Amino acid sequence: MRLATLVLGAALAWTGAAHTADFSSRNAPDPIGTTALVITLGGAIVDGDVERFGREASKSSPDGERVVVELRSPGGSYVEGLLLAAAFRRAGAATVVRGGAECYSACALAFLGGAEPLRDVGVEGDDIPNQPPSRTLEPGGTLGFHAPYLDVPEASYSSATVGEAYRAAVDGISLLIQLADRLYVEPTELPRLLEPDRNAAFMVDTVDAVRSLWIDYADRSLQFRNLPSITPSMVRNACINRWYHRQRRSALPGYGIATRAMRDFEEGSELLDNGEVGLGFGVRTVRQGTKRSWVAFTPITMTPDGKEFLWCVFDSGLGSPRVLYRAAGTVEELFEPLGDGDFWEFSSSEGIVNPDADVGVPNGMLIVMDTVPADTPLAGVASVVASYQSEEKGLAAGR
Known part of the structure; x- marks a missing residue:
């Protein structure tokens, strides 16, 4: 039985195909002077986005071209956001929220998967590589985490629907706890990301938020x-x-x-x-x-x-x-x-x-x-x- 959709951030419920994530890619210079495959993910995150990302990432050159994922999304499927984070790490793809872009909830979870290029395999029994994180927030970009809440369609509050939604919530939180350390997030800090309620978010807009989450804030004006x-x-x-x-x-x-x-x-x-x-x-x-x-x-x-x-x-x-x-x-x-x-x-x-x-x-x-x-x-x-x-x-x- 398909899990009920978990929706995060900004009290948005995404259901129509017109709102699914849009993937596009281009080749562009990266900061170290080489060429990177830049993949842009925009729109709501939905089931199947991991496969869509994989198709775009396969366009990178076989000689190890850097993959960078630009994120701009209001949120979407909680589980798919986490699976995207794992996919980014497996691909050795960096993540970035550009100035003027917004990345909330499920998008923010996906952002945490940004990683350095592949150097080694994961630990025994774990297929997620262990390379250091590479996730960048540019000045003017917006990054916000949100506790999961359940998107149950109106007039569908049957015991079966609510039970399914509850199981989805438990499975989603369990997946976050399971992946946290692999995403270089301290598990004991997870309550900060999950505390906000339906109408609030944990915004990454302070020194503490950026540095404790090992995010590179791309402002080099102070030396x-x-x-x-x-x-x-x-x-x-x-x-x-x-x-x-x-x-x-x-x-x-x-x-x-x-x-x-x-x-x-x-x-x-x-x-x-x-x-x-x-x-x-x-x-x-x-x-x-x-x-x-x-x-x-x-x-x-x-x-x-x-x-x-x-x-x-x-x-x-x-x-x-x-x-x-x-x-x-x-x-x-x-x-x-x-x-x-x-x-x-x-x-x-x-x-x-x-x-x-x-x-x-x-x-x-x-x-x-x-x-x-x-x-x-x-x-x-x-x-x-x-x-x-x-x-x-x-x-x-x-x-």
Whole structure:
């Protein structure tokens, strides 16, 4: 028996053939200078779209031409959207929502399947390849997730129809949970995508939404090399955001956790009388090769056993900043591997966590967006950075 259609987003019910998704393709240059097969998917997502995509993708050249899928759709079949996401990964197809385009609900689920070109097969017993994600949201594009709701035709509220719709909902949610990790979405974050009701959506319009979902927001207007300085607030934000976003988790709860960690450190330092009171946020001079630079440090949480702090060390990086993490009980213990002040030795020491090395995705490095509060709207990043620059003193070498 065919499952009742699950419809997502904008309270739309799509039933007529005239509203089915429209696929078209063309060859176009991609950002790295090669030619890509660009497939455009527009209109409602319906059963059979996976096969339609496959026919378009088969037009790519046999020498491994890049496949990019442009999405613009109000939604449609929940299950088909997820199956499209899996199909995109199997094809090594990147996804993009262009400026001015809208991609809601089932379309947003399909968007999550954007992937780097095929490099390996999936894990044993899983035919979905494991290559890193490649999904891009351009400025001016709209991306929104929605909880599934059931499209039951009017005057069809029989027990059989409702039961069929309920089973469809259960099957759909089950499929999302099953695929989440394969789509590089943290399963524990799924409630954020499913919380909105029939008349609302989880919009990908904040720093937290973009970075926790490992989406490349294609705005390169802000670069560290063009900033006059980096301020204390920027460091704290970067330290918190990067720790959680590298795990594909929302950083929003991390701000309160970091505040408590700093308070606990200060109170503990006072009790121990170890000379580290006031170093819950500090700056010190280091060497990087033959050049001098500075690093800032602050605790952001406790280790799972509650015995040490997890410290963030913000490396000013001679124009290319990054953050590192290390567990230690005190500042003295934190910088024990620093030795004679060579930061390169410290950064390669045992126990260092380097998100830039671990994430392994094209947009995985620290960017200016990471230095503002996680709930900052994408359109407001530049103004927040400008306010920090005007209101706070930039950091420089210290202890």
